[in-house]
Amino acid sequence: MLDEKRKMRQLAEKLGISLTSIEEEVKLLHFNRLNIVDLMPEMLLMVRSLISTQTFAYKRKPIGVIEKGLFISFQNIFLTEETGKAIGKRALNNQPHVRIMPSHLESEVLFPRDVHIQQITILVELEYLKRFVGNDADKLSYLFVVEKTFWIEEFMSPEMTDLVAQLANLSTENILSEAFYRLKALELIYLLFSNLLKREKTEHQHLSNAEIDAVYLVRNTIESNLEKPLTKDELVKLGGMNELKLRRIFTQVFGKGIYEYYNHLRMQKAARLLKQEDLSVSEVGYQLGFSNLSYFGRLFEKHFGLKPKKWTDKNRR
Template identity: 55%
Template sequence: MSDVKKKHEMYYWAERLGVSLNSSQPELEMLYLNELKIVDLMPEMLVMVRSVVAKQTFCIRRKPITAFEHGISISFQNIINSRLNTSISDKKILQQMQPHVRIMPLHVESDVCFPKNINIQQVTIIISLDYLKSFIGKDNTKFEYFFNNEKTLWIEEFMSPEIAEVVNEFSLTKTQETLSDAYYRLKSLELLFYLFKNLSTRANITHQYLSKYELESVYRVRDRIAVSINKPFIQDELVKLSGMNVIKLRKIFMQVFGKGMYSYYQHLRMQEAARLLREEHLSVSETGYQLGFSNLSYFGRLFERHFNMKPKKWSRNKQ
């Protein structure tokens, strides 16, 4: 399917979901659609597989999705392995972002940004809350914040290996000729199972309403942490950046990301350590020093705590 046909399909489905993209058409012309696959399982679900590259950095304002009376969007962002047939001349300049899962309500507006030359790959499930509640069954009481107060719902979760495996299988599978709806429904429910299994381990906290300002603030802090993993963690700087007091920032950060700021920082460091060992083939000492560890014994213990394996052994097993 050509890029033009893919964009026509994207505009068509946006209209069906109640989200007109006409006002954003000039910006979207800067977007190269490497892949677009939409599976219609409405009224329970709609599934979209998308891989895009922006020729220039731009943002658009996504309007509320009205096709579902009560629903959420679950987006598995930045697939690890996917086809890349982009017309961008120098594919070496394309960058990948940290895989994660973002959950948000359909009734709110949100800014969707496309950074230049970033390969954004995602599987998005738009799902009715009634259907989701039925799927979870009797354990839905553990996730009351999903169903009792939709306004508070804005969550980001790391992509576990189990989720990544299914997401990649989902994205790489060609359209099924036989029982295609059954296949994609089954894979979608498998993703939801692993996601809610992970979410069930989060600390039990009271979810509060989050304003646009609070969300923007907490993401500023998250972004600062993400680009500073080779530097010492300084909480006072993050508090100042957020414009909130430390207690409020800690609470909102935990609500959205499921970890405290320092735990999040260490998690990102270990994910990057695993990448450096696996993809860059750095030694354990080179990896530790590059991430700002002066004590390599501590680095080794922290790595083993995250991956249940010493970094040297993990590196050998992944080669």
């Protein structure tokens, strides 16, 4: 335990983060694993698996160790429904997800109580990333204009989720460990960029912290009300901006339109209920607000490639 805390302090110092103000809170963290891999000047990699005994947060200041870079955080989250309701504005999405932001952007780091977090955080230098992507960099040009303040959240594919779990659960150092971790970090970035290329097209514009907070409030409220879609007026009131602007910023941050995102969350929850609970297809459909079970079946098949019953037979243990 002391070794993990020492590693965290070493990382904080390298990133120019002061932990003095939250010294007592750091003691609340229980680490299953913490590994920091220094691949500078191109990359810095942190692998951690932890649980906090109390909820706390701290502000991460702009990072100066890399002049121009991206901060990419892959997270597997394991939380109870009760814990999920207690988390605030930019709540931890309880789906496996990844967040991307420029390294110069200040952000809040949140440790919710009794939530198991598996996290792979990659700080990567921008020119190195461009060379990695090569001639395809133009397809993701918005990522390389770090002067604009942007914030992106993306659902992780099963391949990314499995890779994060693999790295978070490694118990021994690998032969050629630096080469291993560099390879795995680039594999995660490759899988992420493959996902981003499937996003709904939208113009990427400068976002303020207030705008980011507003779309997270909308997203979190949608996630808490999957059995009934919010009306247009409710969405506009929550976001505090006109409908056109809200839809544009929502798509820019989350890569999907609001209604498409809502249906994606419903299908993900449907899959969890079918796999983990002793519920029938009709019970799951009605629980998620579907009065037309045929539509529920078609939507589920669109997302998972199988009708709910066949998917359940294949995946339920």
